[in-house]
Amino acid sequence: MRGAVIGIVIGLVVGVVIGATVIAPRLTSPRQQAGLGNAGGGNSPAPLLPAKAKPSVHWKMASAYPASLPLLGTLAKRLERKIWRVSGGEIEIKFFAPEALVPSREIFDAVASGAIDAAFSSPGLWSGKIPALQLFAAAPFGPGPAENMAWVYLGGGRELFEEIYRKNGLHGVFCGLATAEAGGWFRKPIHVLEDFKGLNMRILGLGAKVMEKLGVVTSGFSEGDLFMALESGAIDAAEFSMPAIDFQLGFHEMSKHYYFPGWQQPSTFFDLMINLDKWNALSSTAKSRIEAVCGDNVRHGLAESEAMQFTALKEFTAKGIAIHRWPAEIMEALDGAWREVAAEEAAADGDFRRVWNSLTSFREDYAIWKELGGP
Amino acid sequence: MRGAVIGIVIGLVVGVVIGATVIAPRLTSPRQQAGLGNAGGGNSPAPLLPAKAKPSVHWKMASAYPASLPLLGTLAKRLERKIWRVSGGEIEIKFFAPEALVPSREIFDAVASGAIDAAFSSPGLWSGKIPALQLFAAAPFGPGPAENMAWVYLGGGRELFEEIYRKNGLHGVFCGLATAEAGGWFRKPIHVLEDFKGLNMRILGLGAKVMEKLGVVTSGFSEGDLFMALESGAIDAAEFSMPAIDFQLGFHEMSKHYYFPGWQQPSTFFDLMINLDKWNALSSTAKSRIEAVCGDNVRHGLAESEAMQFTALKEFTAKGIAIHRWPAEIMEALDGAWREVAAEEAAADGDFRRVWNSLTSFREDYAIWKELGGP
Numbered sequence: 206m207r208g209a210v211i212g213i214v215i216g217l218v219v220g221v222v223i224g225a226t227v228i229a230p231r232l233t234s235p236r237q238q239a240g241l242g243n244a245g246g247g248n249s250p251a252p253l254l255p256a257k258a259k260p261s262v263h264w265k266m267a268s269a270y271p272a273s274l275p276l277l278g279t280l281a282k283r284l285e286r287k288i289w290r291v292s293g294g295e296i297e298i299k300f301f302a303p304e305a306l307v308p309s310r311e312i313f314d315a316v317a318s319g320a321i322d323a324a325f326s327s328p329g330l331w332s333g334k335i336p337a338l339q340l341f342a343a344a345p346f347g348p349g350p351a352e353n354m355a356w357v358y359l360g361g362g363r364e365l366f367e368e369i370y371r372k373n374g375l376h377g378v379f380c381g382l383a384t385a386e387a388g389g390w391f392r393k394p395i396h397v398l399e400d401f402k403g404l405n406m407r408i409l410g411l412g413a414k415v416m417e418k419l420g421v422v423t424s425g426f427s428e429g430d431l432f433m434a435l436e437s438g439a440i441d442a443a444e445f446s447m448p449a450i451d452f453q454l455g456f457h458e459m460s461k462h463y464y465f466p467g468w469q470q471p472s473t474f475f476d477l478m479i480n481l482d483k484w485n486a487l488s489s490t491a492k493s494r495i496e497a498v499c500g501d502n503v504r505h506g507l508a509e510s511e512a513m514q515f516t517a518l519k520e521f522t523a524k525g526i527a528i529h530r531w532p533a534e535i536m537e538a539l540d541g542a543w544r545e546v547a548a549e550e551a552a553a554d555g556d557f558r559r560v561w562n563s564l565t566s567f568r569e570d571y572a573i574w575k576e577l578g579g580p
Numbered sequence: 581m582r583g584a585v586i587g588i589v590i591g592l593v594v595g596v597v598i599g600a601t602v603i604a605p606r607l608t609s610p611r612q613q614a615g616l617g618n619a620g621g622g623n624s625p626a627p628l629l630p631a632k633a634k635p636s637v638h639w640k641m642a643s644a645y646p647a648s649l650p651l652l653g654t655l656a657k658r659l660e661r662k663i664w665r666v667s668g669g670e671i672e673i674k675f676f677a678p679e680a681l682v683p684s685r686e687i688f689d690a691v692a693s694g695a696i697d698a699a700f701s702s703p704g705l706w707s708g709k710i711p712a713l714q715l716f717a718a719a720p721f722g723p724g725p726a727e728n729m730a731w732v733y734l735g736g737g738r739e740l741f742e743e744i745y746r747k748n749g750l751h752g753v754f755c756g757l758a759t760a761e762a763g764g765w766f767r768k769p770i771h772v773l774e775d776f777k778g779l780n781m782r783i784l785g786l787g788a789k790v791m792e793k794l795g796v797v798t799s800g801f802s803e804g805d806l807f808m809a810l811e812s813g814a815i816d817a818a819e820f821s822m823p824a825i826d827f828q829l830g831f832h833e834m835s836k837h838y839y840f841p842g843w844q845q846p847s848t849f850f851d852l853m854i855n856l857d858k859w860n861a862l863s864s865t866a867k868s869r870i871e872a873v874c875g876d877n878v879r880h881g882l883a884e885s886e887a888m889q890f891t892a893l894k895e896f897t898a899k900g901i902a903i904h905r906w907p908a909e910i911m912e913a914l915d916g917a918w919r920e921v922a923a924e925e926a927a928a929d930g931d932f933r934r935v936w937n938s939l940t941s942f943r944e945d946y947a948i949w950k951e952l953g954g955p
Binding site: 287290291293350351352354355356357358359360384385387448465466467489490493494496497498500501503504505507508509511512513514515516518519528530570571573574577578 | 662665666668725726727729730731732733734735759760762823840841842864865868869871872873875876878879880882883884886887888889890891893894903905945946948949952953
């Protein structure tokens, strides 16, 4: 009996030491990666991703964009990869392709209810539910990327955005940014305002409302149907994205006239939308990590979208696409129509009005700097 | 004996379990903060900073800018704060004010030798050692912030930057960005090119070489002496920074004519400069954390610098400062003089030539997009 007690004591002491110093570090090995790799000087290559981590945060993220889509899809994948690395494997935000978890149009409700944890999308996609969100994604004739960042992060935009999301059971972190879109593809050139009358065009959201003021008949085809409609001549024009993305999708095979600038989207924010309870349950460290990785994703999105367009434009030119700038008369008419649309939306909806007033007031001040600071 | 063996086995098993699950987690408590805060729903506020962390990385960072200086100083402090939070207290990069660790002009050598671990500064400060570094900070008539980001991160700029630093025993991570500077303060208005002849101006680096081509006598006063010289009339003009910073420093009390745009600095990068051996010794997780926090600092720097200028400009106007744009004749002469300076620098130094060629070639391509994409 005495032998057994002594044995238990010896075993306990040795076991605790082994457990704390040998077993536990192996269980938590990803965390070990957080500090200095190895004192010997780092010659043995560390694996890029900790292999056996057991994440504390394990979220499913519905992406509104397929992984293969330049920028939009790759920014969502970049978020998944970077948050894993920065957290040493403690935070997993797993990318799921569109439709894999829920139908894409149900993403907003699915995150709000907690059925899925998070989504990578753009606030503008939820205009059917909350019209004001469009102003956080891309406002027609609105700010370019740098001005948009100034308003969102330091001009009051983010606070309004978070307030609107919070009312809907959500928290949003701006998590990507794209520079200006193109103005769209047309089967025939647009010379005068009259050419818009009766034109059938695929264009969404606030841009569509502006076009309708000028006599365009708009529709909101999804990607697949859109190509068929444009190729067959069932529609006359389509607005989709930036040159690099339009190139990958092959719009130049279906129409020959490409217009600039993309007045309807001078810059576009993307966000990580998170169920509010799940956000609130995070530690401050986990929140900091998501905010830093998303902030870096905004930086990367702007840099990449600015860098990726000229190659596509060269290709279009080589393929004989006619690249046009909108005639001044048309830009003025579009701008005027947008002011009407904005006034109508603001009159119809309190949140839209508050966000529009904030953005407009910021831009009036910013104009003082923009006029002087630019080249 | 049999009892003792059984006892040791039982003790070992229990001990390993206790060691791995009870003792070890307490040893690593700061890391626990990385995941979910508390399962109860997060009502008890977590401390903003883990209080008792023992950092694995504990660096001293010499800042080239005082903490109180808007943007330049606050970006360095932001880096210190954010890297601590994102790492859950595992990485400490401690801010030291200018001159606190080493004289500011010795920062480059002190980091290269390992005498200090890191520094927050701008590559342009080391032009005396490596002229090419000026092109990574701010090139006269160079790219604005978004184009600069496109070149640095996706156009080959970063790779050249890292190569040049590496040859000097350093690793650099771009860690802040500022929008355009102002063109400078003048005691008398500048109407024609002739007004530059014999003018005494405080201006540094490549901008100074451009001004000298046009007959300006330049000098490189430090901040304190500069104010005395400008107030007393010992110099006629001075270029320092952006409106928000120039306002805080009180330039409007010493001269009344403020010129735009700041052709000499259309955007400025800042960086975290790290001793190369210390960077190489970091784990991949620690590297990811520094890169994400610095990337987010670039985003923040651009947003904040774009948002902070108009308030200062309003104040200047209220105080009767005359705000001018450079006459077209002068802008053309400055641009021409810069081309001469750039050609001379490229002829004199191989690294400058390589970086200049990379930047110039990128900008030729980017111009295709810039012309179309902008409003």
